Amino acid sequence: MNVTDDASTRGVPPALGEDAPRPVRRRLRVITVIATFGGLLFGYDTGVINGALPYMKDDLGLTPFTEGLVTSSLLLGAALGAVTGGKLSDARGRRRNILVLAVFFFFGALGATLAPSTEVMILARFVLGLAVGGASVTVPVYLAEISPAEWRGGLVTRNELMIVSGQLLAFTSNAVIARLGGESGGVWRWMLVLATVPAVVLWLGMLVMPESPRWLAAQGRFNDAFEVLKQVRSQQRAEAELSEVSALAVKDEQEKVGGWRDLRATPWIRRLMWVGFGIAVVQQITGVNTIMYYGTQILTDAGFAADSALTANIANGVISVLATFVGIWLLGRVDRRPMLLAGQLGTTAALLLIGVFSMTLPAGDGRAFAVLAMTVTFLGFQQGAISPVTWLMLSELFPMRMRGFGMGIAAVVLWLTNFAIGLVFPSMVAGLGVSGTFFVFVVLGVLALAFVKRYVPETKGRSLETLETELRARYS
Template sequence: MDVRDDAAGHAATPSGADATPRAVSRRLRVITVIATFGGLLFGYDTGVINGALPYMTDDLGLTPVTEGMVTSSLLLGAALGAVAGGRLSDARGRRRTILALAVLFFAGALACALAPTTAVMVAARFALGLAVGGASVTVPVFLAEISPAERRGALVTRNELMIVSGQLLAFSTNAFIGHVGGEADGVWRWMLVVATLPAVVLWFGMLVMPESPRWLAARGRLDDALAVLRQVRSRQRAAAELAEVATLAADDERERLGGWRDMRAVPWLRRLMFVGFGIAIVQQITGVNTIMYYGTRILTDAGFTSDAALTANIANGVISVLATFVGIWLLGRVDRRPMLMTGLAGTTSALALIGVFSLVLPAGEIRAFAVLAMTVAFLAFQQGAISPVTWLMLSEVFPMRMRGFGMGVAAVVLWLTNFVIGLVFPSLVAGIDISNTFFLFVVAGLLSLVFVRRHAPETRGRTLEVLEAELRARYS
């Protein structure tokens, strides 16, 4: 079932499939909304530090080094959480893993809000990072495995939409609480505790969601897999798709695909992991999370007052959400690889201009709004092209039996890259100033373009099973 979009952008229906009943489409939408609350928590917990950090710095007495530790401890936890979450989801199931992550999101957010010292805050942010990393892997895989081929791009990138919506919610909440609370002690604690609410929704929602049909098939539970497929496909298509999935599951079982040993011993898997690692690094070395974590600080340095920077930073959140809507629309009409390259060209150009404006314009209103305009342009390309394609491709390219593990390992690379950037960014700005720091990201962007052009595969328009066969042949 090689499903490809036609020139007009309308997805073709797989051979032999009948029309999808309305109740089936509605069930698929509900599953997507509930699961992507994991993405909302991912976005809120990574974005909230942007506005909370200035208040936290005063209350906890942070230095540039401890400021970087508070920010990046979540990222280090996310690296560990990504690989642990991937292994857990392969072993215990996608649904059970998301339920466990909801509990960890709640406990981590509460611990951050109540942290009395820097050390406790770093530990709590690390624990919260375990949940963020686990969600970054498990939710896209769950959505990819439950989605029909022709809707996979749109449904998986709903998670990216929820991530940026979570960041916008964090920016807006920070601005509201900052204006209402003013300079009151502990105002940042209210910013952090809000994240407990979507964690509760995620846990209760996933209690009534089904397991991934492909995970069930990989465990030999074909009757259960068929029952789930009938919830989200027409009956005729569910039976046809199960036959295809069962055949591939048997092939993977014969090859015993599933972990580190396979990655080292099977040449095509080694090459595929190299590609996965590269895509993950490319997404981070654009410098996106310097904007997400330190956007308020960047705007303050450019010439905004603290309150004005909090408010202006909402523009970054708004453009991220709007751009993600555009990205979802484009994914059904444009191939993944050209879309990724266009996004990289746009972000690299925007960062170059941020560096130039910071260097040549005097501090004040003109420089402040010029930098804000470029951060908005940067995020339009990042969230409209690079981020949706990255998480979608990582959820698609790995074999079924080790999909959670493979994406988990790639996500470790992504989060470790994120960790290093988050840790050193304040020190880089203090040491070589913001202009030269952004010029470093420009160089990284140019190298990323070369990598994507040479190595990234095209994944659009295939079922996961057809795509696995193509990649196996390509990299063998």
């Protein structure tokens, strides 16, 4: 699917441009910053367990199995939160759903902080997972629907930047708290409680943010949609875009596009959903979250002391943030599909080298720093290419009236894959060793490359409405 530079051939309304009124550009940036606090919480709550888990083991009496449950209960909750959050955001609105998710983030973090037992910790992490899953679906869709077509890649991937920033914040605060608290009991509780602060910021900020104009149009509220568009577009652009959005909303309403019945009965939507499932699985079977959740333990096994591993793990967070900046820059210049292929090649090669170094190098500083270098390289490709493209494409692929639902179902597949990997990784390492485990991910990476090359379409350079028309024709 070729992308041209002629906006008229792509169905994109006149470009917003840097000459757009300053209040319009400022309003878009404020909306992006506030909404992506959901991404920050996503990143912090998934990353904090990396450093908290070693200190939690003795206090809660964790075994390897319950350690996997504490880690992966969030992921199981995220799977349920993704499909529920996607459906609710289609039914009740993106903004209202984000407000509810902020409440779940707050009470989930508070419950984990105060957990007196493994069972309560697992339950609290499950509640956090509901919020993480809902945010992983709703925030990218909200940003995609409120963004101009030519800014969509950059604004939607700001959420990925906030996710990795949240993980970096978790890694850094873990290291600082561990050094200040030392071996004192309950030091992990201080690591977990910090997540309540951005949850409050998200809730207060979304109180004054607008609803998605495309969701409003899908509900037949065209005047309200126009009022929102005027906040984030020039007058001429708002009028042109409302006309396009309204026409497609009427068409979707006539065809009753929007839920399970359409998924089963409409062949092109069903085929498109399978592509979404594949993209979701591709992002997870790189094994990225084994490094996000168990990075400290991987570095300890490679030869670092416990405190040194916590500090060294900050490098993983730093490279994730820097790579995401690069990814945002590339998305404005490179098509989505080639970025996904390049990311898969890079991560697969890095995992292969982690396995080789762990198997062949003697224990000591040499192996420790070689493994650290490869985890950093891996995250450079993952966070600079695969992750931003994944969340962006999932926010673009599905029809307007079922965008939240469609992305939610794809995200369920993503989070269940994540859950399975997080649950079995400690047992895999115990049974196969670090080398054998990462060689398994190498094989999965090769399969992912083949899938992307054959099945994934290009989505760059179209308005969401034009893209829907093209995909409808392609998969019908």
